[in-house]
Amino acid sequence: MSTVSSTGVLVTLEQAHGSIMIFTWIVFASTGILFARYGRLLHFGEKRKILGADVWFQFHRAILIVAAVTTLTGFILVLAKGDNETVSKNRDKNRLTAHSILGYIIVASVLVQVAMGLFRCGPQSPSRYIFNRIHRAVGIIAFTFSIPAIFLVASVLQNNTTGLMVILALWTGWVVILVIILEIIKHRCQATSAEKTEATQPSKFNTLKLFLFLANFLVALSLAIPLIVILWQQ
Template structure:
């Protein structure tokens, strides 16, 4: 059969995970206090949530499309270990697990309970665990397919390794920023308590903290700009690494 269906499968899966999925996952984890200008909401919802929902909805649709494309290519037949080898067989198994996770995620998103529901924690943890599993398995499948494809194998391995390294690096950067956010938030909370105490006259000897050396509002604005910059860099790097990967896939015979 024509390999175009297999090539299209690889294209949509790479786009789904490397561009849309990764950005959506990062927004859910690190974009919750993000502002664009002075706005923290868009169309009545938080910017992080709208971005997260849009990107991962698009990613989910692409993953399901990729699944159907490979079914068409295989004519509904399962991958055989004897004929296709253990690596491609493992790739198909991991891919099937990912698709199951995505279907579960769609179901959870459609029927999630109210944020104030006593059962909300069940949705939160199921959503996080399922999403993390799917995202983690996507890295495994990327590496598996680099060993399956015969042409330009080294180039594929380099690109996927760079992508994995970048994800580790950007998570470290974001975690450092989150740590700074927590420090600033703690400082703001402490200053608020001191201000409240002074206003109530409970302890007239308590003075505001003038030794902190940091204006929390200015510091938060700076951290917000750094986050926006990192998200932009991530999107650019994701696209830059995805394009040669897709080109190599389409050059496979």
């Protein structure tokens, strides 16, 4: 009886870990990264700053702080589970090992980002461009690796694997299409500005970006929820 109970707890820890990571990397991480890449000139009406800092930076920092906290929470849950054998683990050890490796890289990247954020140099520092490049590269690596990490786990689950794969494929396709659209808008915005460094952008581009950011949040949320529901049905 105690063995059955222990197994149930381990599976629950796995499901809690998966739920947190899905929500973190599909909803929070994507939104925070989009603000950093495409939201630097965003404004709400005449409001360009919130609490003394640019709108994009406040959203980017707040969202990714949440993402860092939830990622570490999910990591702690899987550590609490330990190396105990479960049904899901035995289905495909190679894929789950690859998932674990990607997970460690993602967590390490998050810790690096937190450390860099706490000790970053000032905007006028000669080393600022180095910080910017490393910060951007580490963030892209973490987000990129999160996609195959989720796919790997979905591929070894027992129930509704096809449904999981379809949802993840839709998510991946949406991200690719969204990035392409935002890149086009970014270059069009630069082309229509008198100066590329101008701290504003045409109203139509600002409105379109706000719409796309909201659309991304809603799409991410609508795909993450069924993923989590299916996960808890395993």
